[in-house]
Amino acid sequence: MEHINAALIESLGEPPRYRSVPAPQADPHHEVAEVLAVGIHPVTRAIASGSHYASSGTLPFIPGIDGVVRRADGSLAYVGGPGSGTMAERILINPRSAVPLPADADPATVAASMNPAMSSWIALHARVPFRPGQSVLVIGATGAAGSIAIKVARHLGAGQVIAAGRNQERLHQLLSEGADKVVSLSPDDDVTTAALAGAAADVDIVLDYVWGAPTELAMRAILDARTDHTQLLDWVHIGGTGGPTITLDGSDLRSNALRLSGSGFGSIDMQHAGLPELASAVASGALTIRPRPAALVDIEEAWTYQNSPGERTVIIP
Ligand SMILES: NC(=O)c1ccc[n+]([C@@H]2O[C@H](COP(=O)([O-])OP(=O)(O)OC[C@H]3O[C@@H](n4cnc5c(N)ncnc54)[C@H](OP(=O)(O)O)[C@@H]3O)[C@@H](O)[C@H]2O)c1
Structure with a gap:
């Protein structure tokens, strides 16, 4: 079986570990996408700690609620939602809910800013x-x-x-x-x-x-x-x-x-939230915060790092 690298929450309330996990396999409703950048947002940590209402509490799991991916056709997209488990080299995505990004969008900036x-x-x-x-x-x-x-x-x-x-x-x-x-x-x-x-x-x-x-x-x-x-x-x-x-x-x-x-997960239908328009504004640089890139292999250190105001840590698998 093929394996990929991922962050893995093995114990609620503890930072994820860098682990090898089985590679995702495409199915009729999902395609495999290459992950380019994943933000560590307050909600990412809250879900991983088990304290958020969207936490499933089932261990182990890959954290990450959103991210920027390169799709099989080479295009960039923003994907996400609770349970999406994006902190891995590759993930399964639902093409119907992927938000297209311009080819010149900076993945780290979009991953830092969209949430x-x-x-x-x-x-x-x-x-x-x-x-x-x-x-x-x-x-x-x-x-x-x-x-x-x-x-x-x-x-x-x-x-x-x-x-x-x-x-x-x-x-x-x-x-x-x-x-x-x-x-x-x-x-x-x-x-x-x-x-x-x-x-x-x-x-x-x-x-x-x-x-x-x-x-x-x-x-x-x-x-x-x-x-x-x-x-x-x-x-x-x-x-x-x-x-x-x-x-x-x-x-x-x-x-x-x-x-x-x-306003949060559960109170709105994300299909009608104007996300493509927001993604364009973020990709154009109009609505951004500064990304602080960190490698997936350094996930434990990145997880506990305190961002300064106006900055967000982004994992680059
Ligand atoms: N529902 C949604 O769609 C959604 C999306 C994104 C974020 N959020 C939530 O919004 C909150 C902020 O997210 P963020 O990304 O901005 O986090 P962040 O960058 O870590 O900022 C946290 C903010 O909370 C302030 N704060 C903390 N404790 C406070 C207190 N006791 N009194 C007044 N201000 C206090 C901080 O003020 P100082 O600068 O003075 O420390 C800072 O402005 C989080 O709860 C996050 O989960 C919700």
């Missing part, structure tokens, strides 16, 4: 009825997904984009990456409340990468400061870096036009 970029792209395409000219607040804007969300909102025609986050230096940089205003999420709750009320009281859409206690505070600050409580406020939960839950008083829903939703 963070699609979080806001899908939210604004499929989870809220976004209209150009509306204002967007990004909470957790200093992370990879949050910082691309600013570019995505701008790209899609947002009227005003407000970036909220903790990292002062990164927040300041976001002013030259499309943010009109920044709000510092400081350790002082009163200072944060006043800053959010001043900058985002009448915002139309919140893209929330943080959740948990910071979201409880931000929601309170914005709802209390709204000029018109009947103006629709679409609050989209996308990430949970600040915690998995929030407490919400029912009276906040009755006394404001607050609409809560979430």
